[in-house]
Structures are given as C-alpha cells and as structure tokens.
Amino acid sequence: MATSTDERRHQVALDDGSQDHTTHRQVLRIIKRTGDTVEFDPGKISVAMSKAFLAVEGSNASGSSRIREQVEALTQSIVETFERRMPEGGTLHIEDIQDQVELALMRSGEHKVARAYVLYREEHARARAAEQQGIERPHPTINVTQPDGSRRPLDLARIETLVGDACSGLANVDAKRIVEESLRNLYDGVTADGVATALMMTARTLVEKEPNYTFVTARLLQDNLRREALSFLGLCEEATFGDMATLYSRAFSTYVARGIEFEQLDPRLAEFDLERLGAAIDYERDNQFTYLGLQTLYDRYFLHRDGVRYELPQVLFMRVAMGLALEEDDRDARAIEFYQLLASFDYMTSTPTLFNAGTVRSQLSSCYLTTVPDNLEGIYGAIRDNAMLSKWAGGLGNDWTPVRALGSYIKGTNGKSQGIVPFLKVVNDTAVAVNQGGKRKGAVCSYLESWHLDIEEFLELRKNTGDDRRRTHDMNTANWVPDLFMKRVSEEKEWTLFSPSVCPDLHDLYGAAFEKRYEEYEAMTRTGEIKLYKRVPAKDLWRRMLSMLFETGHPWITFKDPCNLRSPQRHAGVVHSSNLCTEITLNTSADEIAVCNLGSINLAAHIVDGRLDSEKLKRSVKTAVRMLDNVIDINYYAVPQARRANFRHRPVGLGLMGFQDALYKQGIAYASQQAVDFADNSMELISYHAIEASSDLAAERGRYESFEGSLWSQGVLPIDSVNELARERGEQYLQMDTSATQDWQRIRDKVRRQGMRNSNVMAIAPTATISNICGVTQSIEPTYQNLYVKSNLSGEFTVVNSHMVHALKERDLWDEVMINDLKYYDGSLQPIERIPEDLRERYATAFEIEPRWIVEAASRRQKWLDQAQSLNLYISGVSGRKLDNTYRMAWQLGLKTTYYLRAQASTRLEKSTLKGTDGKLTGVKPAAAPGAATGDSRPSSAAPAADPQQPMGSAPPLACSLDDPDCEACQ
Template sequence: METSHTERDTSSAFDDAHTRSTDQQLRVIKRTGDTATFDASKVSVAMSKAFLAVEGDNAAGSSRIREQVEQLTQSIMDTFTRRMPEGGTLHIEDIQDQVELALMRSGEHKVARAYVLYREEHARARAAQHQGIEKPHPTINVTQPDGSRRPLDLARIETLVNEACAGLENVEARRIVDESLRNLYDGVTPEGVATALMMTARMLVEKEPNYTFVTARLLQDNLRREALSFLEVTEEATFSDMASLYKPAFKNYIARGIEFEQLDPTLADFDLERLGDALNHERDNQFTYLGLQTLYDRYFLHRNGVRYELPQVMFMRVAMGLSLNEQDREARAIEFYELLSSFDYMTSTPTLFNAGTIRSQLSSCYLTTVPDNLEGIYGAIRDNAMLSKWAGGLGNDWTPVRALGSYIKGTNGKSQGVVPFLKVVNDTAVAVNQGGKRKGAVCSYLETWHMDVEEFLELRKNTGDDRRRTHDMNTANWVPDLFMKRVSEEKEWTLFSPATCPDLHDLYGAAFEKRYEEYEAMTQTGEITLFKRVQAKDLWRKMLSMLFETGHPWITFKDPCNLRSPQRHAGVVHSSNLCTEITLNTSVDEIAVCNLGSINLAAHVINGQLDNEKLKRSVRTAVRMLDNVIDINYYAVPQAKRSNFRHRPVGLGLMGFQDALYKHGIAYASDAAVTFADHSMELISYHAIEASSDLAAERGHYESYEGSLWSQGVLPIDSIRDLQRERGEQYLQMDTSTTQDWDRIRNKVRSQGMRNSNVMAIAPTATISNICGVTQSIEPTYQNLYVKSNLSGEFTVVNSHMVHALKERGLWDEVMINDLKYYDGSLQPIDRIPEDLKQRYATAFEIEPRWIVEAASRRQKWIDQAQSLNLYISGVSGRKLDTTYRMAWQLGLKTTYYLRAQASTRLEKSTLKGTDGKLTGVKPNAPAPQPSAAPAPQASQTPEQPLGSAPPLACSLDDPDCEACQ
C-alpha cells in the first residue's frame, strides 16, 4: 500500500507537538528519549487525519467524523486517567497503541488498518536508521563484545521487563524500567544492562515475593545471551523468542557437547526433532531467582567458563540420560522431562550433574564398612577418594577397627585406635573435592560400646590436640537399644574393643543384648581385660553435650534400622550415610549404594487437597527413573556395582512439606499436621511399593529378593511389630493405623516380587528444593524473611504464603516489613498479627520439637529406610535435649540429623537512628528477643543445667557439604 502525505501526518502529529497541554500531569516520552507535556488535542488532530487518509478530503467537514473523533479521544483520555489518576509518563508508543485500539473497538477497521500499516513502515525505517533499534536511548550507548557501540535499545528493555512481569500480580514493569535506567551509564555492556534490570527487581523481593520470579526471568537474558551465542543460534533473544529458538539450541547443544567429550555420544541417536518439539519454554518462568542462579552457578554444563546449557535443555539432557535403556527412549525421555521440568519431582544433585554425560555417576550415597587391618583401612580410604571424586556422599562404618590399646599380633604392639585414621579420612575429604564442584563429604559412624567412643565424641571440638580432631568431617553415634535402656534404668555401660568382641558388630536386637551381657560377664571372670565401665547416663550426657557444642556426633539408632530392614536376611545395616536417611547393608565385599529423588509434595496439593491421582502418576514415573539409574550408573569401585546390581535399592523422598501445610491452612505444630504427615507418606509409600512391584513384573525382581521381608509379605508398616517384640512394648510408642488397602499391595508383592530392595528415604533436599522454589524436605520454615547465603551468593527469602495471608487481612505494609526484619522474620512479637496467623507461620525455633518428632514418627512407619531429620530446639537445656532425643527413640525413629539449637538467653537489639551514628534503644512495636553468643556447654554440665549458644557453624542450613545426597 502506498502511504499518502496525510497518512504520515497521522502519527507525526504525536511526535512533533508538545507545547499546548490539556492535562499538565501527564507527560510523553518521545522516540528520541526526550519528554514533553501531553496535549490531548493532538490526539484529536491525529485521529481526524486518520479518517481523512481513508475517506478523502470530502469528509473534512463531516459532523459524524468530528463527533466520532471527539468520542474516541475522550475514550483514550479516560483510559489514561484510570491508569494514572495522579498523572505520570507515557511513551509515544503507548499513545499510538490506544489510538489503534480505539479505532478497532469503534468498528473503523479500514482506518485502523491504514494506521497499523503506517506504523509498521515507519518502525522499519527507524530501525534501519538506528542500527535495528526501534527506540534508541538519546544518551546511553552499549559497548558490544567486539568493542563497537550501539544506542541502548529501550524497546527491547521494555519487552524484557514486560515479559518478566507477565502473569504476576503486584509487580510494576514501568518501575523496574525507570529505576534501572537511572543506574545505567554510557558505555555499559549488555551484561551490565541485564544486571541492572535484575538487581532493581531483586531489591523489591522483600516488599513483594513475586519479584523473585521477575528477577529470575530477567537473569535469563544473560543466560540466553551466553548460551545462544556460544551455540551459534543468535546473539540475544527474548523470552517469547525462545518458543522457536529452544529447538535449534537443543540440537546444537547435543552436537557441541559430544564434540567437547562432555555428553554421551549415544544422545545423538535420539530423535532430536521429536525431543526438541517437546521442550516447553514457558517453564523457564517457574524459577525463583535463587533457584535459577543456583542452576547457573553449579549445574549447567560449561566449556572454558561459558555456560552453554539452558534450563529446559538441562532437564531434557537428564531425561535422555535416564532413558538410555528404555525401549521407546523418546517417549520415556519426554515423560521424564515433563516430570522434572514441571518441578513435580526432582532427581538428586549427582543425577542432575551427570545424567547424559560421558561419566554418568548418578548415585547419591555410598556406605562402607572398614575392616580391622591396615590394608583394608587404607583400601577404604582410597574407595572414599574415588567415590567422592564423582560427587558421592559417604557413610563409613568404623566400628570393626580395634580400640586404643588393643594388641597387634603382627608387631606385638598396641593399637592407636580409630581416631588417627579418622584424621586421614577428614583430610582426604578436603583433598578430593568432587571434581572441583564442592568439598568432599563423609560421615564416620561408631557404635556406642566401642572403647574409643569418648574420644570419638570430641572429634569436632575446637580445643585439645589438633592431631586428634576432624574439623571437616561429620560423625554419628550408632546407638543400640540396650544402651538406651541402660540410660533409662540408670545402669552401667561397658565399653569394649571390637578385637575382643568382634561379633557385636553384626548383632542387633535380643541377640545383641544376650551376647553383650555374656561379654560383660567375661569382664568379671577375667576372660576380658581390655574394657571400661561407665555410667550409661554419664555417657549419654556427654553425647548430648558434644552434640550441642559441636553439632556432632549425630544420634542414630542401630536396632530399628536392622529390625525393620527388608534385607536383614542378606546382611546387617552397620551405619547410615552422610545425611542419615539411608539404611542399607554393608560388608567388606559390598559397598551399599543408594539413588535419590524427591516428590514435590506442595505441587500435588490442588485447591487445598492432596491430589492422589497426580501423586500416583508422579511416584510411578519417579520410581522408574530411579531404577534406571542403577543400570546406567558409573561405578568408581567394583564393590559398589556388585551391591547395587544385587539389591537395586532406591530412595524416593519428598520436599515442600511445609508449603503443603500452608496450602492446607495447617500449622506445623498441630495434630492436623501430624495427621497430614501420616496420610501423605502413606500414599507415597503405597504408590512407590506398587510401582516397584509392577516394575518387577516387567523387568524381574531384584537378585536377593528371596528371603526378604518383601517375599514374606511383610511391608514396612508390618515390620513395626518385630521392633516392638525385640525392644519391648514399654520402650516403643508408634502409631500403626492405616487408611489404604494394604492387603492388595501385600498380595501383589508376593506374586510379582519387588524390583528394588528398598524404595523410600527422605533426604535433606537443600539444593534441589531451592531449584524448585519450595521449602526443604520435611523442614519447618526457618524464618519468614531473611537473607540466605550459599555458594551462589546472597538471596532475600520471604515467605510468600505469609505475605499473601497478611495482604488478605490488610496487614502487609512498610511497617510490617520493618518489623519482620527487626524480629528476624518472626510474627510472634508483633501485636497486630492475629493468633491464627502466628500459629500458622510459626518458624522452626518457635515450634516445640515434639511436633517435629511426632510427625517424623508417623512418616517412619511407612518408610523402609529412614529420613534426614533436623531437630530445632529453642532455649536449649540439658533436660530438653534429653527429653527430645529419648522421645525420638521411643517413637521409633531410625535416625536423627543436625541439632539446630538456639540460645536460651537473648540480647536486646538496638538500631542506628538519626545521622550521628549513635546507638539508640528505639525499637518498633515491642521488645525483641534476639540470639546471643553465650558460651557453649561443657561436657561436665548436668542435663538440668541451661545450655545457651548460637547454632554451631557446622549446622549451617546451607552447608554445601550436605548436598551430596540432595
């Protein structure tokens, strides 16, 4: 269409006129970047010319056109008035958009069409004039990687920000653009522009949680530029561009990754067209800022420091890596991709790191038993190094190694005990840092009857002989039921060397008690001379004191781990793993291996109810993915491969438990939460066991199935009676109620078998829950507003559920934000908060630990392994520690993890007020209890003495050492 002079005047009237104004509060940003006062009459003039361009000069005096122009102009003005009642700034394009829309709504389609064609023609002309930039900034130029300079593209910035804000409530795109422009300078780089936008949005997170999604979406501009340029797809792209660019990027990524010898060459054999079509670019919008930054910093594949992997490409790479042996690989890869990219389920960190790569070490946890000879000890340390190299978390059973003072037949000397070797283990973990991705992570276990146990308790102390300290290694007590009984009965406890009593290592339950008492009798007759008698309660007190002072050793229970193990016919559980959720048999010949992943429980709560059908689908696919890991996995040592192929254990867990409670409107410290913990875990257990049994029907049962509890029709819920019989009813208080048809599952397992010896374990999930944007594992909320620090930087974390609840009550404002900052994210001291919200949004240290333990007990009855359970205790005293850990034992827990302790004494927080920098005691609202830095307790303190200390550094909620099994 040929453009007339009149048509050109239609739009240029907006650009040129700015002297006369009908509303001094509105201003216009011209394409040059200059601002001018808004003149409503120019809308009428331009509208009139638009009609003339279509209907000719004869229509110039038409009263109909004049009236219609006046009505349309008024309609446009009403729109701007509603949008900005107190005035503001409009861009020239915004005004033209409204003119176009008004013409279309009035039915003047020919006029609107001519107007649209004119705008397109002039946009092309302006783009050619300004190096392809439709809206160049008048003073800011961007320095390109090749050193050239181009005007800052305001249109692209607006597109990026508008896309980032799309679909989110309570976020302001214009605010981000305007504040970001104030932080830019002439000569800024493209990365600098993206960072300015991102940082502007990031600063608003504490006021509105949805800005974390905005920040993540803006961060993707840098990610796309880096990856797409490297893959030679394009120099830069917007979010909407990725709808068409993800597919070619994916295909180029596979080719380059294979070329770089990073990706498995067999990935090229997949139907990449089909898989590329399955990539859903819209799922990039699900990330929080913390989640996406974590992926970028630590998960995306890179070459020479350049990340060339994008989020959906990574999920597809993992899905392909897990479907290599499937018959219809593409269909399974798409099924796995859908589950991962939706955040309904997430594999563990090693699987995300390595699936689809040339070295696919996908397993999370390795458990070993260390033999009592020098060759075996250093062989075990070598195994630690090899397993740690490929991102495995380690649990070592050191109980067989003879104690200090034991006789060494070969040299006719005396042993130095376990501790010197543990120092070597500690230093090996530091030296072999998991391929440079993070420090090695290991936990050493020792049974409570071992003569070196008292020294073992002090390994993490900061005082004493540093040659007998392990500051970087985790430790855990492996506690038999007999010891806990002796503590309760205030009786003596005897310490032995395993060189004298080697069979205690493999005994548990009543058999252990019988043999242990026989050995005690031998000390009376003189048959055993190397031993030590202590009061059981004194040793227990020291265990609790060291746990509080140093964060170690953790307390785990030997007998429930063994008596409820489906595999007790095939060996003995001698320890747990790095994070205390794995309970598998180990021996000199077998290194236990477990493969982990977690269901996002919050994603399965739909309209306030747990969606059982969705949960069933997710669990079935997840179990299949976990089973595939076993066959695809790279094994650094032969004992691990032998064990994994023989027993095929997996550990399906969960995360987002606290978020699921929020969605139900349930407080963590409530009977309803305990019931939900029971019901949700029962459903996961029900579907997971059935999924493994159905896999057995398809692929065959695991090699050591015959003789297992599964083969006898004994499910995890049934094994509680064995623990009750062996321990004694007075020492076990576990709920055994059910809601599902478990007879159906028992019959299915008997007839079909099980594909996996173990199916469930709840890992900590600190990192993968960050990726999915939900609360960690089964943890209560740590704080409602705080700054989280980890290897990816510092991130403002705000409880979005709480913010939405406060907004509904009209309580979310600047004063509330400042109060939350002052009170460290706690609602409890804020008077205007209703009591029901205080209960619902109580934080970890505001919840009595009994609620955490009771909920864990309800889960434990359904789980064939264990759960990584942190205990939060505020106002710590010896009595409270004693009560909490005895309760954990009596309620049937298999293991506990970190103790998160908060001081019983507090300091008043002061603020800096005014300009003189002097401290004042002025506080908002009410007095604020704050943690102190009181000294840690000494071992000599009695259980009744108050303990006051901040949590040990070893108990960091984001300790990277803990991520090997997450």
C-alpha cells in the same frame, strides 16, 4: 547537459545581495548517508535551524519576525559559503552542510541554539544508526559496549519488552518502576551484562516487599542465560522470552551436537529423535523459577565450555531425561515423560543425577556407605575408596566400629593399637583434598557404635580445644546407638565399653541377640576373661553425647536396632551405619559398598485446590520410581564393590520436599495434630504407590537378585515391621502409631506374587539444593524464618515467605512497618501484637515450634519408610533436660536416625541494617511479646558463622559448611 522533464531540480542563483533562491548560477547536489544524491534544498536548512530556535526559546519563537529574519539570513550565509567554495556547482555531503549550520550559529552568537542543533543532529544520527542495527527506540545518551568492543545505543523498546515479559502474569509488580530505577543506574558505555545486572538488582531489592519480584528477577536473569548460550551455539546474539517458543528446539539440537563434539555428552543422545524431543520442550516452564533456583542452576549445574554456559534450563531437564531413558525400549516417549515430570517441578532428581545424567561420565548416585575392616590394608583401601567416590560427587558414610580400640593388642607386631582416631584424621584430610569433582566439598560421616572403647574420644573429635592432631574439623561424626544402651540410660545402669578385637561379633548383632551376647561379654569382664574394657554409668555417657552434640554439633544420634529390625534386607546382611545425611540404611560389608540413588517428590505441587491430589501423586511416584531404577543400570561406579552391591540389591530412595509449603496451602500450622496427620497420610500414599510401582517394575523387568528371603518376599511391608521392633525392643519402650488408611493387603499380595524390583524404595533426604531449584521449602523442615538472607555457593538471596505475605495482604497488614518489624524480630510474627493469633500459629518458625511436633510427625512418616529420614531438630532455650527429653522421645517413637541439632540461645543479635544508626527502628525498640523466642539463630556448632540462613542484617556466613544443616554436599 539536458535533463529529464520528470526530474525536479532546485537551482539556486546567488546574485550579490540577492535574497531570491529561485535564480540559478550553479547546480548543487547533496550526497546522502546512504550514498544517494538529491538536489540541494536550502529550505531544509531553514527548517532545521527553526527547530533549534524553538528548542531553546519555546513556542514564542514560532511567531517572532526577528527569529524568521535571522534564520533567513543565516541560511543565505550558508548558501553563499557554498557558492564561493563551488562557483561552478558540484556535490556536497550532508555532513558538510550540517557542519556549516553549526558554525553559522556559533559565529552569530547563538550558542544555546547551536547546542540544541548539535543535540538534534546527534539524536537523528543515533536514530539512523539504531534503525540500521534493528533498534526500535534508542536511548538518547546511553550506548552499550558489545563483547567485541563496539558500541550501540541502548534499546529502550527491548528493555521494556524484557521487563514486561518478566512481569507478565504476576500480581503486584511494577514493570515501569523497574525500568525507571534501572535506567538511573546505567551509564554511557555500560556492557550488556551491566544492563542485565542493573535490571536484576533493581528487581531483587523489591523481593522483601513483594515475593513475586523473585520471579521477575529470575526471568530477567534468563536474558543473560539466553544471550550466553544462544550466541555460543551460533544461533543469535540475544532473544526475548517469546522468541524461545521457536528457538528452544533449534538450540536443543545444536546443543546436543556441540556437547558430543566437546566430549561432554554421551554420543548416544544423538540417536534420539531430537526433533520430537525439541518440540516437547515447554519454554514457558522457565517462568516457574525463583531467582535463587535459577541462579543455583546457572552456577553449579549447566554444562559449560571454557567458562561459557551453553545449556539452558529446559535443555538441562531434557538432557537429564534422555540420560535416564537411554536403556528404555521406547526411549523418546520415556524421555518426554521424564522431562515433563522434572520440568513441572513435581519431582526432582538428586544433584549428582542433575550434574551427570546424559554425560560421558554418568555418576548419578548420591550416597555410598562402607564398612572399614580391622587391618591396615583394609583401612587404607577404604580411605582410597572414599577418595574415588568423592571425586565423582558422592556423600560418604563410613562404619568404623570393626577397627580395634586404643590399647588393643596387635598380634603381628606384638604391640598396641593407636585406635581409630589417627585414621579418622586421615579420612578428614582426604575429604578436604578430594572434593566432589571440583563442584562441591568432599563430605564424609564416620559412625561408631556406643560400646566401642574409643567412643569417649570419638565424641570429642569436633572440639576446638585439645590436641589438634586428634581432631577432625571437616568431617561429620555420628553415634550408632544400640537399644540396650538406651534401656540402660532409662534404667540408670552401667554400660561397658569394649574393643571389637575381643568381641567382633557384636558388630553384626542387633535386637535380642545383641543384648544376650553383650551381657555375656560383660560377664567375661567379671571373670577376668576380658581385660581390655571400661565400665561407665550409661547416663553419664548419654549426657556427654548430648553435651558434645550441643557444643560441637556432633556426633549425631542414630539408632542401630530399628535400622536393622525393620530392614527388608535382614537376610542379606547388616546395616552398620547410615550415610552422610542419615537417611540411608543399607547393608555394608567388606565385599559390598552400599549405594543409594535419590530423588524427591515435591509435595507442595500435589496440593490442588487445598487438598492432596492422590491421582496426580500416584502418577508422579510411578514415573519417579522408574527413573530411580534406571539410575542403577546407567550409573558409573568408581569402585567394584559399589557396582556389585547396587546390581544385587537395586536400592533407591524416593523422598519428598515442600512439606511446609503443602501445609501452608491447606492452611495448617506445623505445630498441630492436623500437621501430624497430614505427615502420616501423605507419606502413606507415597509409600503405597512407590512399593506398588517397584513391584510392577519387577513384573516388567524382573525381581532384584536378593529378593528371596527378604521381608518383601514374606509379605512383610514397612508398616508390618513395626511389630518386629516392638517385640524385640519391648513394647514399653516403643510408642509408635500403626494406623493405616489404604488397602495394604492388596499390596502385600501383589508383592508376594510379582516380587520387588528394588530392595529399598524410600528415604527422605535433606534436599537442600534441589528444593531451592524448585522454589519450595526443603524436605520435611519447618520454615526457618519468614524473612532472611540465605547465603550459599551461589551468593546471597533475600528469602521471604510468600504464603505469609499473601495472608497478611488479605488482612491489610502488609506494609513498610510490618517489613521492618519482621527484620527486627528475625522473621518472627510472634512478638508483633497486631498479627492475629491464627496467623501467628500458622507461620510460626522452626524455633517457635515445640520439638515434639517435629518428632511426632517424623514418627508417623517412619512407619511407612523402609529406610530413614534426615531429621533436623530445632530447640529454643536449650537445656540438658530438653535435649534429653527430645532425643529419648525420638528413640521411643521409633525413629531410626536424627540429623543436625539446631539450638537457639536466649540473647538477641543487635541489628545493624535497620533505619537509624542505633540498630533500632526510628530509634524505638519494639517490645517483645512475653515468651517470644528470640536470639542468635546459629546452629550449635564450633563454627559460629556457618549458618546459611541468617537474619536480615547479620554477618555473612561461610557457604556450604559441613557444620551447616543446609549443607548441600549430597543433595
């Protein structure tokens, strides 16, 4: 058959014994893997075998005549094999030729060379397969098992890109180290998730040495998030961080459509300009997350379908922003404004809002307060309300003071009451049975005034001894303490306990009116008009309160009179209790269940160049108040009493978090007058701008319904109401600073003129979860420990104080020895002698700070707040005198409430995870500094493993326990 003269063909003539490959007896053609055919070229066989010999014998093989002759002979042998098989010519597959090469090498005894050729063949096969799959640099031995069961080579180039992106812009992190250590932990057949886990585990083990590795770990986690969400949305199987610059907007619009299709998102979200909103998403904001923050979002906040999360971080923030802008006139612009505030971490909404904003069931409120009436129908109605409110993710505060005491007369049956305790047992079990939408534990706190005849049994509800039918192990409790009781304690006088069935009006009285009426009832006990009562020394009852607080962690101490005397809504009702976390102080009645909507300013994000940026703070507060006000109109109300109260009074609670971080950024120690002054000034600015923002909203949208008659309407601001408390309580019992720096007269005039949109504007919540999301210290808390393992519902996380690490690095003090010393001393710098004194003071931990500094800072904030603050008290080396002094100080400095008591004992846990086997560093125990705070850092509680912030090496705790000051049930 004639052929083209342009076509080059290799014809091989194979005469018996001939070494000449240029003579022709037949024509062979090769079928390549692509399906194309080319002429057979024996020279390529020689080249391949030569490379195999070189791989085994090294460079010496290249100049060896023996090797050349052997290669030529083996090549000729292979050619002859095909001549015998196909004497008339034909086509061969490339794999057939390679099989013959392997066989020839094995028959000649060159087993090592044959193995090298096999590896060479496999390497090229993997390279070809990888090229077809878009893999730039396949790993020579590791294949990754895909979700459909197929396998593909591990893409080293993509791994290096992922880790490089994760380390980009971060100091003191090593991308190469992460890649190399991760590869050592991988195996052939590993899943894609397994690869991601290996990368994250490698990075997270380095966090204790360099805090920036928490950002690296979070960025590596994002790869998992992207793969899961983007593949579910049908956009792509995987994407790098850089790819998200274009993918985020596409993912967003697809997400909205799918969420509405799944009946999870509010259909009204489709009415927004999704293209405009998608373009506003800033993909680079994903790099702000710490590992704890991003894992928390993934585990508890992202929307999911059949267990697959299809929501990404910036999509979540945009969804929340849209949900809060649904009823705005310019919805798109407001949604972008809200998104930018959330995505920057300058402000964060509470957990229920993050859960539900923009969904079909938008229950966005955090707290509900109820008063339980003194009749069976009302009691079980209140318990039903608890269940309904808990179902949709709300923390509960119940006022039980109206319910008659044990032994009280029951007119309808002519019998005697069993008191409140049996009902509280039902409340406890209801909270366990009805959790918060399957997402968090149900959580309730029951309040009782200190004159109630059941108070002594109420104090023992959390004990682990006694009749278990009269114990509530899963419910919080709190004392609602009148000023008169504290005066009687100070004066060492008697205190009389009553049943509310014989003195019901005490429940609604406070201040001087309460004192007058209470003394009248005491007089009736002496004349015999009241027979059901008990007289006790006030000091003895106070000691029992403090003893139970230390022993069981409950009941908390909260103060009735400052909550009422300073309430802007005194004209519209009475504050009968606080909420689950003691920061909300709103009126309740049989007709109204108080509701509060929470969010927190990230104070640390507003420290710019070592100073509080007041203009930035003003902008953030203004937008935050608007977002909070919108919650009221959009919110889903599980019971009508809650809707009635919220629309009538429109209370919100703007708080703060990151206070300790803000101090660090300014170089200020928590235990200092500077810190107290900063607490005062920062809270004054938040109060100033929040009140003005609410008043401006009133001018735009109208005043809240019950505004007339309020303290606001009289031009009495929170700072002014301190005078009313002093007058009613007696100035000798109040030591509260009233200094100010802002032009408050301007605000008074504006509020009188424009009114207020919200009856209450400020409350400082614990922020246990949302502060994790934002990567800052929670609320107003001092640092718990500088190095510890935090456990919560998302797992265990190494947490290291990055501010401390950077300060130690600046002085060349951060090394392996320092890390081990910190582990040994539970994250404390105090016993480590080489630490300079100024750093010891700045990075003193919670139990190393005298409680008075915490209380004084809280007092300075309290003068600016129209509600209260969740205030944990930390006391090292607890004694009765310390407890007495601390809580009396809290009352005298005008605090409205306190939260958990966290007490530290005087013994030290033996370490079990340090070097060596005896719990000591290299067999030598470091000497503790004189007076150093040491010991078991659990809170005083009946549940010994309930603290989620454990020293390195201690036993893992229970997650999100109600005995835990970091309880996330309502944050």
